[in-house]
Amino acid sequence: MKTSIKLKVAATAMAVAGALGLAQEVSAADEIFVPVLVYRTGAYAPNGVPWADGFVDYLKLVNERDGGVNGIKLAFEECETGYATDRGVECYERLKSKKPVAVNPLSTGITFALTEKVAADKITLMTTGYGRSESADGSVFAWNFPLLGTYWSAADMLVQHVAKKGSLKGKKIALVYHDSPYGKEPIKVLEEHAKKHGFTFIKLPVTHPGVEQKATWLQIRQQRPDYVFLWGWGVMNSTSIKEAIAVSYPRLQMFGVWWSSAEPDVLPAEAAAKGYNGITLGHSNERAAPVHKDMVKHLYSKGKGTAAKKEQVGDVLYNRGMLSALLLVESIRSAQGKYGKRVVTGEEVRWGAENLNIDAGRIKALGIEGMMQPLKTSCRDHEGVRKGRVHTWDGTTWSYTSDWYEADSKFLRPLVEAQAKAYAAEKKITPRDCSKEK
Amino acid sequence: MNIFQKRWMTWVLFGLLAVGAFAPLFSADTRLPQWLEVVLGGLMSGVLYSLVALGLVLIFKASGVFNFAQGAMVLFAALSLVRLMEKMPFAVALAVTVLIMIAVAWLIERLVLRPLVNQEGIVLFMATLGIAYFLDGLGQTIWGSDIYTLDVGMPKEPKILLESVFEGGILVGMEDVIAALISATLVAVLALFFQKTGTGRALRAVADDHQAAQSIGIPLNRIWVIVWTVSGLVALVAGIIWGSKLGVQFSLQLVALKALPVVILGGFTSIPGAIIGGLIIGLGEKISEVYLGPMLGGGIENWFAYVLALVFLLFRPEGLFGERHIDRV
Numbered sequence: 001m002k003t004s005i006k007l008k009v010a011a012t013a014m015a016v017a018g019a020l021g022l023a024q025e026v027s028a029a030d031e032i033f034v035p036v037l038v039y040r041t042g043a044y045a046p047n048g049v050p051w052a053d054g055f056v057d058y059l060k061l062v063n064e065r066d067g068g069v070n071g072i073k074l075a076f077e078e079c080e081t082g083y084a085t086d087r088g089v090e091c092y093e094r095l096k097s098k099k100p101v102a103v104n105p106l107s108t109g110i111t112f113a114l115t116e117k118v119a120a121d122k123i124t125l126m127t128t129g130y131g132r133s134e135s136a137d138g139s140v141f142a143w144n145f146p147l148l149g150t151y152w153s154a155a156d157m158l159v160q161h162v163a164k165k166g167s168l169k170g171k172k173i174a175l176v177y178h179d180s181p182y183g184k185e186p187i188k189v190l191e192e193h194a195k196k197h198g199f200t201f202i203k204l205p206v207t208h209p210g211v212e213q214k215a216t217w218l219q220i221r222q223q224r225p226d227y228v229f230l231w232g233w234g235v236m237n238s239t240s241i242k243e244a245i246a247v248s249y250p251r252l253q254m255f256g257v258w259w260s261s262a263e264p265d266v267l268p269a270e271a272a273a274k275g276y277n278g279i280t281l282g283h284s285n286e287r288a289a290p291v292h293k294d295m296v297k298h299l300y301s302k303g304k305g306t307a308a309k310k311e312q313v314g315d316v317l318y319n320r321g322m323l324s325a326l327l328l329v330e331s332i333r334s335a336q337g338k339y340g341k342r343v344v345t346g347e348e349v350r351w352g353a354e355n356l357n358i359d360a361g362r363i364k365a366l367g368i369e370g371m372m373q374p375l376k377t378s379c380r381d382h383e384g385v386r387k388g389r390v391h392t393w394d395g396t397t398w399s400y401t402s403d404w405y406e407a408d409s410k411f412l413r414p415l416v417e418a419q420a421k422a423y424a425a426e427k428k429i430t431p432r433d434c435s436k437e438k
Numbered sequence: 439m440n441i442f443q444k445r446w447m448t449w450v451l452f453g454l455l456a457v458g459a460f461a462p463l464f465s466a467d468t469r470l471p472q473w474l475e476v477v478l479g480g481l482m483s484g485v486l487y488s489l490v491a492l493g494l495v496l497i498f499k500a501s502g503v504f505n506f507a508q509g510a511m512v513l514f515a516a517l518s519l520v521r522l523m524e525k526m527p528f529a530v531a532l533a534v535t536v537l538i539m540i541a542v543a544w545l546i547e548r549l550v551l552r553p554l555v556n557q558e559g560i561v562l563f564m565a566t567l568g569i570a571y572f573l574d575g576l577g578q579t580i581w582g583s584d585i586y587t588l589d590v591g592m593p594k595e596p597k598i599l600l601e602s603v604f605e606g607g608i609l610v611g612m613e614d615v616i617a618a619l620i621s622a623t624l625v626a627v628l629a630l631f632f633q634k635t636g637t638g639r640a641l642r643a644v645a646d647d648h649q650a651a652q653s654i655g656i657p658l659n660r661i662w663v664i665v666w667t668v669s670g671l672v673a674l675v676a677g678i679i680w681g682s683k684l685g686v687q688f689s690l691q692l693v694a695l696k697a698l699p700v701v702i703l704g705g706f707t708s709i710p711g712a713i714i715g716g717l718i719i720g721l722g723e724k725i726s727e728v729y730l731g732p733m734l735g736g737g738i739e740n741w742f743a744y745v746l747a748l749v750f751l752l753f754r755p756e757g758l759f760g761e762r763h764i765d766r767v
Contacts, residue, residue: 215727
């Protein structure tokens with residue numbers, strides 16, 4: 001009788017796990033393992049879920065449609081970090097035994113904590129559109145890849161955009177930022193730009209999770225900045241937009257970083273968010289690219305999709321997660337190009353990530369035309385591309401409202417190198433000589 | 439002994455807080471209308487904190503249990519309502535949510551409280567900690583963890599008042615004003631319920647001594663179901679108001695944590711204390727963020743309440759209006 005009860009309990013537990021759709025594919029010796037650090041619960045879940053769905057769906061798509069990367073299947077397992085650094089490190093340590101080739105933790109705090117660990121463990125750390133800005137310098141940060149754009153690039157492009165509207169001399173720009181390593185990242189670049197352009201830079205930190213902002217926006221009402229740059233995440237973004245409405249700050253003068261301009265940020269404010277802008281990481285909410293059609297054909301029409309609704313395929317953060325996984329897969333493919341079409345190691349994938357060359361032809365072949373600009377990495381440049389456009393919320397959807405901007409390398413590169421050099425000195429790292437790297 | 443002698447520490451603390459609130463006016467950089475906006479904004483935030491604190495005080499008064507799950511109840515109630523509203527009209531969804539909260543109260547009494555009758559307060563507190571985690575997980579599992587828009591018709595656009603008196607006038611969020619009025623009404627109703635009804639008196643008797651209350655025929659179990667139901671309904675109102683402002687999402691339960699310093703200030707057993715504690719914290723955190731933030735690097739709004747609560751725990755642990763606790767040794 002007792003055995004029967006235990007069996008029933010076990011069966012129920014398995015049924016529940018199945019019903020919840022926990023993303024997990026068993027790793028085998030002939031598979032490449034990818035840990036998936038996500039946050040599907042907690043304060044940041046509204047933004048973490050679509051990213052995770054896109055990331056997992058792309059890994060599934062590669063297995064379903066292509067039979068893996070050059071015939072090698074991808075195995076993956078989700079681990080819930082709750083966007084907490086300690087839990088993120090715990091997830092990393094737990095999944096490390098499965099010999100992952102690369103990890104993308106979707107958290108700048110976790111990235112800071114893992115930067116030294118990944119070098120020791122020989123696991124590539126991919127931080128698409130986030131992480132340490134100075135890690136674009138691959139000579140010091142051999143294992144970090146802030147692909148598609150760093151926060152410094154984002155800040156630079158935002159300044160370029162508002163400077164286009166008229167001289168910034170004598171104007172005020174306020175940065176409303178998440179009081180965390182993530183939110184503090186653009187400060188250095190904006191301070192440098194304030195000196196260069198002659199604007200007053202106002203820093204307004206918002207503490208986790210960001211639902212207490214009344215005082216912040218009362219300060220904005222008092223100081224009346226010409227522009228507000230929003231560097232929030234999760235519920236902080238929608239709260240900022242709601243508080244901006246409450247103090248009648250024009251949404252047209254608000255510009256979010258790419259982590260502050262997605263559907264979960266504007267939908268809670270609905271039509272009142274109309275006019276709110278954000279710099280993009282090269283993509284917005286494209287939904288009809290060939291890759292999206294493949295997602296529907298190979299996953300959603302067979303009931304294998306990860307997102308709760310098929311309509312969520314193509315949301316801004318879904319696309320971000322999907323592209324993050326795509327870059328990881330392309331790094332594996334690049335590694336296989338050099339080392340052979342087999343199960344590659346973390347070290348080999350690091351080489352693959354450092355030698356990515358995704359040109360216009362490859363972008364088209366991948367079915368992501370219009371969602372990514374050509375990307376080329378090297379030992380010197382782990383960012384690969386630094387271009388974005390501004391997109392604006394019209395009350396129902398996002399649409400592009402600017403031309404392409406490219407972050408000013410002449411302005412940023414000395415800052416990146418100086419900061420990387422300081423890091424190398426502090427950690428006693430001897431920078432690689434990139435002229436000798438192949 | 440007059441009231442000043444009995445509560446001199448309270449008055450000293452009040453005095454210090456008042457000095458802090460008015461101090462910005464003596465700065466050359468402060469404009470009166472701006473200061474008034476900050477004060478009004480702070481007071482209205484404070485009323486909302488009071489609303490959650492009220493749920494805590496209710497349960498503590500009636501059962502001596504510090505309910506750590508109040509925040510989780512706010513989130514659970516708001517999530518239930520907003521997801522049900524996708525399938526049915528508001529009135530029906532509200533009625534179903536009320537039934538859900540009654541069911542939650544009944545289950546808590548049956549499964550958690552009843553087996554723990556006459557246990558130490560800390561045991562009951564730990565039980566509520568478990569309830570909080572359970573409700574958090576259950577709510578997100580059943581209803582999802584997205585941000586859900588809750589539109590109950592609250593006005594979003596602010597109003598500019600006293601334009602003829604001050605240049606640019608004073609900006610007042612109408613959503614906050616309505617929320618404050620609802621909260622004030624709820625407080626008045628609850629105060630009457632506790633003071634003037636038989637059930638209210640029975641609740642207070644149970645709070646004083648479980649065994650004594652049982653010995654004179656007060657049905658402890660029924661009383662606990664009633665008080666957790668009332669607390670659940672207060673959580674629902676708080677969830678509607680906060681959810682309408684911030685969207686219904688996980689962080690609602692973190693906002694509700696602000697109720698803890700509120701009750702430490704006001705006293706665990708005092709309904710007026712919950713109100714005044716909320717107002718002090720709302721006002722204090724906004725004033726300090728706006729006027730001290732630029733000097734201290736900002737981010738004060740989040741920790742101010744807890745530091746103030748710490749000061750109270752050091753100098754007046756029973757809070758402004760709580761009952762002084764004397765132990766025989």
